[in-house]
Amino acid sequence: MTVLDVPSGLPAAVPTPSVGDPRLARLSLNQATTKRWNVAEAVEGCARAGVRSIGLWREPVAEYGLDATAKLVAERGLRVSSLCRGGFLTAVDPTGRAAALEDNRRAIEESASLRADCLVMVVGGLPAGSRDLRGARQQVLETLAELARYAGERGVRLALEPLHPMYCADRAVLSTLGQALDIAEAFPVEQVGVVVDTFHVWWDPDVWRQIARAGSRIASFQVCDWITPLPQDVLLGRGMMGDGHIDFPPFRTAVDAAGYSGAIEVEIFNADVWAADPDQVLATMTRRYVQHVQAAE
Amino acid sequence: MTVLDVPSGLPAAVPTPSVGDPRLARLSLNQATTKRWNVAEAVEGCARAGVRSIGLWREPVAEYGLDATAKLVAERGLRVSSLCRGGFLTAVDPTGRAAALEDNRRAIEESASLRADCLVMVVGGLPAGSRDLRGARQQVLETLAELARYAGERGVRLALEPLHPMYCADRAVLSTLGQALDIAEAFPVEQVGVVVDTFHVWWDPDVWRQIARAGSRIASFQVCDWITPLPQDVLLGRGMMGDGHIDFPPFRTAVDAAGYSGAIEVEIFNADVWAADPDQVLATMTRRYVQHVQAAE
Numbered sequence: 001m002t003v004l005d006v007p008s009g010l011p012a013a014v015p016t017p018s019v020g021d022p023r024l025a026r027l028s029l030n031q032a033t034t035k036r037w038n039v040a041e042a043v044e045g046c047a048r049a050g051v052r053s054i055g056l057w058r059e060p061v062a063e064y065g066l067d068a069t070a071k072l073v074a075e076r077g078l079r080v081s082s083l084c085r086g087g088f089l090t091a092v093d094p095t096g097r098a099a100a101l102e103d104n105r106r107a108i109e110e111s112a113s114l115r116a117d118c119l120v121m122v123v124g125g126l127p128a129g130s131r132d133l134r135g136a137r138q139q140v141l142e143t144l145a146e147l148a149r150y151a152g153e154r155g156v157r158l159a160l161e162p163l164h165p166m167y168c169a170d171r172a173v174l175s176t177l178g179q180a181l182d183i184a185e186a187f188p189v190e191q192v193g194v195v196v197d198t199f200h201v202w203w204d205p206d207v208w209r210q211i212a213r214a215g216s217r218i219a220s221f222q223v224c225d226w227i228t229p230l231p232q233d234v235l236l237g238r239g240m241m242g243d244g245h246i247d248f249p250p251f252r253t254a255v256d257a258a259g260y261s262g263a264i265e266v267e268i269f270n271a272d273v274w275a276a277d278p279d280q281v282l283a284t285m286t287r288r289y290v291q292h293v294q295a296a297e
Numbered sequence: 298m299t300v301l302d303v304p305s306g307l308p309a310a311v312p313t314p315s316v317g318d319p320r321l322a323r324l325s326l327n328q329a330t331t332k333r334w335n336v337a338e339a340v341e342g343c344a345r346a347g348v349r350s351i352g353l354w355r356e357p358v359a360e361y362g363l364d365a366t367a368k369l370v371a372e373r374g375l376r377v378s379s380l381c382r383g384g385f386l387t388a389v390d391p392t393g394r395a396a397a398l399e400d401n402r403r404a405i406e407e408s409a410s411l412r413a414d415c416l417v418m419v420v421g422g423l424p425a426g427s428r429d430l431r432g433a434r435q436q437v438l439e440t441l442a443e444l445a446r447y448a449g450e451r452g453v454r455l456a457l458e459p460l461h462p463m464y465c466a467d468r469a470v471l472s473t474l475g476q477a478l479d480i481a482e483a484f485p486v487e488q489v490g491v492v493v494d495t496f497h498v499w500w501d502p503d504v505w506r507q508i509a510r511a512g513s514r515i516a517s518f519q520v521c522d523w524i525t526p527l528p529q530d531v532l533l534g535r536g537m538m539g540d541g542h543i544d545f546p547p548f549r550t551a552v553d554a555a556g557y558s559g560a561i562e563v564e565i566f567n568a569d570v571w572a573a574d575p576d577q578v579l580a581t582m583t584r585r586y587v588q589h590v591q592a593a594e
Binding site for chain 1: 310423428429430434435458461462463465466467471473476498500501503523526527529531541542544568
């Protein structure tokens, strides 16, 4: 019987890697990719597929229970490659600002409980009604200054995620890796790093220079593809590796050359991926990973 | 009676400038903003609104007739601030490449006939099935080398337009002003310039340095706003100045400081703008222009 990839429906190009396949050693499932699974289901799914790291989200962790999640991943020997997410640091009113700080401190504590490799920070867009982009970017730096040491004291590393420029107004005023590094470098390397997410940075002509510059600042490497046309909700425009326009091996090579040896996380927000059987999503993910991302080795 | 802006429906914040108002001296209507008007209607509309320059598109010009259009704008003393558009230079097969060169040569000849200030170049996305972004960018440079002198000999200036990175895969592999300048600078300044379009570059933390660098390379300055959420067709995500997130005065100041003294063109692809009465669109455009763009002076 022909094995089919999801959601493309195309025949699988390579055999599904077995549990224990060393090529999967660094692969991580970001649980947003299997949105319909709760924490326990995602953990079991990773075990069945031979995936040894997981990126968790705060909301499903809270549903399952923070302590229960920490216990479960520890028992299963699953590494938590990231917790998503902190951030939204651009509120200007004192109440919004205090709420953001408080929420980020909780996220830091949760990251510590889960022994997550990093807390992913989506820094937030322009404050409501504001057109002061420069000011919002400056505020990210200032607010981080209040959080970085708090994170460091708990052994948590904040990972600044530059988002694709199409999210600049409403999600993240950090739009390039270079800009994220300009901010990260104001803090100790163990407190603040950056995320390299192919979806967000693939278009950037300066990205190779910035990945090399990033070096040990790389706290997370996330992969998914850029597909066209973009769907109505541009937040869901991510594709399975190989279904879109991104050439992954140069990214894998560059990130490895910069010294990053951590998890490689697959994070796909996509209605068709979410509609597919999650076990098939993981099977496709492992195949596409060895075909497109691992191929750089 | 309260005057209302379109398509927002909000009360006008300033009186509509009269015909002959010196504040409108540099304002240009890109005819894509009033899509339902043909060339003659757009020319008449500009006269009624006191707009003295127009950006034309090849398709409506062809419909009205190239010579008839040239005659009409000359009679009315209307300046043609741009012709849209040439480009799509990234085809890799010999047939596609030859067709692109031929089409661009025609566009250059049309620009010469219309005495347009520049021919806007949207350079094209990745070739079908290709993931070689670096190669596509290199090819833009190589194909331009075959067109720049042809343009120069006819007194036409090619204007490279960096498009927002969300169009990198399918519309234009030039994604930043800096990258467009890297290519433009390989050619004489009178042959190849760049477009500064607020919609495409507003998010770029490096844009101020690049506008200063651009200097006399600036061949066109286009303004429209970035609105959220993006519509289903992201090509239609442009807004009337003031309806979105872009702070225009710093752009106006930077472009002027770089030495640009040409037209300031309003180009809005937006279903709601297209559904509105075009005369009201022009009236709103002149009000918003003096309020948001002219305000920098």
